[in-house]
Amino acid sequence: MSGSDAILVGIDIGTTNLKAVALHPDGRVAAVVRRPMVVRSGGAGATEFDLDALDRDLLGALRELVDRLAAEGVAPVRIAGIGVASIGESFVGLDREGRRVSPCPTWYDRRTTNRRADWGLSPAHWFEITGMVDDDIYTVHRIGWWRTAGADWPGRVHRWMLVADYATFLLCGQVVGSPSLAARSGLADRRDGRWSGEILGHAGLDVASLPELRPAGSPAGTLLREVGKATGLPVGLPVVNAGHDHPCAGLGCGLVDPGGMIDSTGTSEALKTVVDRALTYDEVGGGRYDCYPHAVPGRFLLSGHVPASGGLLDWLVKLLSGPSPAPDAVRELWRLAALSPPGANGVRVAPFLQGTGAPWNQRARRAGIASLGGASGPGDVLRAGVEALAAWLAVNLEAFEAIAGVRPRQVTLAGGGARNALANAIKAAFLDRPFVIPDVAEAAGAGAALVAGLGVGLFPDATAAAALGGIGRQAVPVDPALAAAYAGLRDEIVLHLKAEAGAHG
Structure with a gap:
């Protein structure tokens, strides 16, 4: 089979959906299948993924993908490899028989405590090992919380896995990890691509309880016979643990060499660029940004995110129109937001539903709406939310350019949020910088497929x-009149954002 005839499959297990993507090697998407992720919520900030649903939907999505390809005349034998990407931080524990014995907390589950200081590690030393912002969300802290919470199952765990590790295990039976995803555990040393003996010692974990770490793009194993029977995929198909969804999404949009920047928008939002080495704590402004292995060898991802971006806008829509807004109501709100003038008639929003994100990294901060008056309307509030996110992007883009020493002519826009034409236009005008949107459906799944392509040569x-x-690319030009309007408003909106984040200076 020639490279041009091959099909690559990428699995992206995200916060909201599981996606199975069939990709031509040149980036064209042949088919996409989606399944909703099932999340169980409880008290005290408890949120857990339902892995019974994931087990079922992983195989079901692959079966449907194979059927869709067959309907287009694409035989399963043309599939050359499958890559698996997922959200980070979330974990699952398996016993000696390979049975799940733990829950799987979401990455935003609030039942964690940052134990770094208890171990005597300074923020700088933590960062030099892990490349992670000093936070409490990482797997090492989650496991630590559960081990002290009185649950009986931690003692039965034989192997700890992150979500893509677990899905890879289901597909090929091998317990293999990827450097980019392992970084999100807080247990890996980004400098040598191995588990950190120092942090494992503090956490009381044995390296034998963790997946075998292989270099980025390395095959983990081959598809199990029972999986092939259930899905129609070829038995023996190479399976690659592609890693963390953010670097995979970057690769799916062409981000692999230093110089470019991607604003990836969905439920959350992340600004990403590539560097060729592990930047130090001081180089990223005192550990303000993550710098961890990319999904491809020899590259590192510089990344900063805000936990609620599309999530903030969805929340505002529900706040303004009710918990279950009808499509007509949603369209009307966005029409009113478009009619609201730049500056939203003075309304300001702090976009911190789940903390500030980068570069302030204050998880306890919360959203706010300010300067409402009798003449303020729902369109003003929604537009102010978009402007707040544009201000967040402007702050972080300026910092990234200083850190990486580049100023790209345009910024790549990816993710579900890239479908919002008004938000795109406001961001481009606020930054006075054009965007380009690659025609890639499900960038993280496409990136996982490309990592699989690397793995199979x-x-x-x-x-x-x-x-x-x-693939094609859609340009989002700067509207000169809109940019001129924001030139006189930008500083004030950014200052409000910083003040609400608790920033000084």
């Missing part, structure tokens, strides 16, 4: 994998 290197010669 379909591409000579990561740069070739990221060429994406078969």
